[in-house]
Amino acid sequence: MKQVVHRPASLTDKVFHFCPGCHHGIVHRLVAEALDHFGVRERTIGVASVGCSVFLYDYFAVDVIEAPHGRAPAVATGTKRVLDDRIVFTYQGDGDLAAIGTAEIIHAANRGENITVIFVNNSIYGMTGGQMAPTTLLGQRSTTSPYGRDRLRDGYPIKMAEMLAALEGPSLVARVAVDRPANVRKARRVIRRAFEMQVEGKGFSFVEVLSACPTNWGLSPREANKRVADEMIPYFPLGVMKEKDVVDVL
Amino acid sequence: MPKVEIDGERCKGCGLCVDACPEDVLALGEQINLSGYHYAVVVNSEGCSGCAQCAEVCPDLAITVWR
Numbered sequence: 001m002k003q004v005v006h007r008p009a010s011l012t013d014k015v016f017h018f019c020p021g022c023h024h025g026i027v028h029r030l031v032a033e034a035l036d037h038f039g040v041r042e043r044t045i046g047v048a049s050v051g052c053s054v055f056l057y058d059y060f061a062v063d064v065i066e067a068p069h070g071r072a073p074a075v076a077t078g079t080k081r082v083l084d085d086r087i088v089f090t091y092q093g094d095g096d097l098a099a100i101g102t103a104e105i106i107h108a109a110n111r112g113e114n115i116t117v118i119f120v121n122n123s124i125y126g127m128t129g130g131q132m133a134p135t136t137l138l139g140q141r142s143t144t145s146p147y148g149r150d151r152l153r154d155g156y157p158i159k160m161a162e163m164l165a166a167l168e169g170p171s172l173v174a175r176v177a178v179d180r181p182a183n184v185r186k187a188r189r190v191i192r193r194a195f196e197m198q199v200e201g202k203g204f205s206f207v208e209v210l211s212a213c214p215t216n217w218g219l220s221p222r223e224a225n226k227r228v229a230d231e232m233i234p235y236f237p238l239g240v241m242k243e244k245d246v247v248d249v250l
Numbered sequence: 251m252p253k254v255e256i257d258g259e260r261c262k263g264c265g266l267c268v269d270a271c272p273e274d275v276l277a278l279g280e281q282i283n284l285s286g287y288h289y290a291v292v293v294n295s296e297g298c299s300g301c302a303q304c305a306e307v308c309p310d311l312a313i314t315v316w317r
Contacts, residue, residue, distance in 0.1 A: 001253070005305040005315045016310055020287065021264035025309030181270055181303040214264075221264035225307075 008032035010041045012061050021221020023211035023228075024052060026178040027120055028059055030188050031091070034195045035062065044087040045079055047072040049101070051093035052126045070101025073108035076115045087198055089116040094135040095125040098160050102134075105164070112169035112203040116194045119160060119206065122213040123232060130216030134158040137235055142216070157235060161208045165241035171203035173242040177210040179228040183238070190240065202245070210236055252300025252317040254292055260312035261289035267304035267313060273297035276304060 007013075010032035018024045035041050041062055048056035050069040057064035067075040072090035080088040097105050097119050105117065124142055125131040132142040132149060135157050139148040149157075165173040172194055176187035187209060194205035210232045214224035254275060256267075261283065267290055268276045275298045279291035290312075292298070300317025 001251075001316045003314060003316050004300065005302050005313060007311055011311070015260055018309065020262035021266060022309055025311065026307065029311060178307070181306040184306040221266060222269055225266055225269070 008036045010035040010044075010061050012059055014058050016059060017055060018052060019213075019215045021212060021214040021224055022052070022126075023122070023178050023209070024120060026184060027091075027118065027187075027209050027211065030178070030184070030191045031089070031118055032060065033188065034192045035087070037192055038087075038195055038199050040087045040195075040199065043085060044089070045083070047076045047079065047088065047090040049090065049092035049096040050127075051096050053091050053093055053120065054127070056091055070096050070099070071104050072096070072101065073104045073113070073115070073117060076117075077108055077111070077113045080113060080115050084114075087116075087195065089118060089195070089198075091118045092120070093126065094119070094121045094123065094133045094160075095128070095131075098134045098158050105160070106167070109164045109204050109206060110167045110169040112171065114198055114201055114203050115205075116198050117204075117206045118191070118194075119208045120211045121160070121208050121236065122211040123157070124213050124216045126213050126216055130213075135160075137231060141218075159236060161206065161236075161241050164206055169204055170206055170242060171244045172197050172205035172207075172240070174206070174240040175208040175210065175236060175238050177228055177233060177238055179210070179212065179225050186238075208236075210238075252298045252315070253295070254298050254300070254304060255314045255316075256290050256292065257312040257314070258283050258289040258291075259285070260310050261287060262310055263287035263289050264309065265290070266307045266309065270303045270307045272301065272303065273299060
């Protein structure tokens with residue numbers, strides 16, 4: 001009998017501070033497994049964002065830079081250009097990447113920087129207490145949309161993966177979910193592919209991960225997990241939006 | 251025989267593993283851990299096939315599986 005589940009070496013032993021049922025822990029595990037797979041832990045630099053994922057340095061056994069709110073892709077750009085033998089990834093939430101950091105992510109993607117971006121989309125501001133985010137679904141209640149998001153007042157939820165896939169720069173743009181085992185396995189393959197792109201010097205890779213936020217959605221962890229499939233995936237379809245094998249050299 | 255083990259102190263009792271298990275091996279227990287959560291326990295160890303679906307969805311890496 002052999003052990004089939006192992007804690008990735010790229011994670012520390014610390015217990016996550018995330019709420020029960022939060023998908024951040026699963027995404028942390030998948031990223032750590034990818035780093036283990038390519039054997040790049042010793043030369044990886046993570047760039048943490050502002051939000052629930054701010055304590056990246058506590059959980060990953062790699063060097064981590066703390067970026068100003070939304071600016072992780074800019075910090076990662078600088079890091080990768082100066083230390084081009086390192087594997088550089090950013091780990092950002094939707095309040096960070098899709099709101100205050102929209103300019104940074106679009107231009108990093110458009111330049112095709114050889115970095116990997118992990119974007120955790122839980123359709124709400126988690127750490128600050130459940131305010132409406134650009135990704136909040138129509139009709140979804142939050143502390144700043146107590147009667148539900150209204151398209152006339154608040155606009156439509158932003159689809160970052162589709163938006164970035166329209167650019168020439170990115171080499172891999174995909175959206176995955178981690179709400180059930182089959183989706184976790186797909187997410188593992190896509191995240192591994194994203195890091196493979198960078199290891200092989202193929203340019204910018206972006207993976208959006210749909211995630212539950214039971215606490216701020218006001219649901220139990222199991223209900224929140226179900227909401228990902230019932231409400232989020234229909235609006236944010238899963239799949240690889242763009243995959244380019246070779247970076248244009250001209 | 252396949253075996254699943256839950257680290258009761260890491261578990262936060264979210265129950266995602268209970269929903270993911272196809273054989274109803276796991277359930278949330280009566281006991282609480284030091285953090286105050288009703289952690290998941292193995293209630294039907296004979297049913298475990300070692301598929302590790304529970305570990306796939308565990309956000310807190312509290313589950314270890316042997317097969």
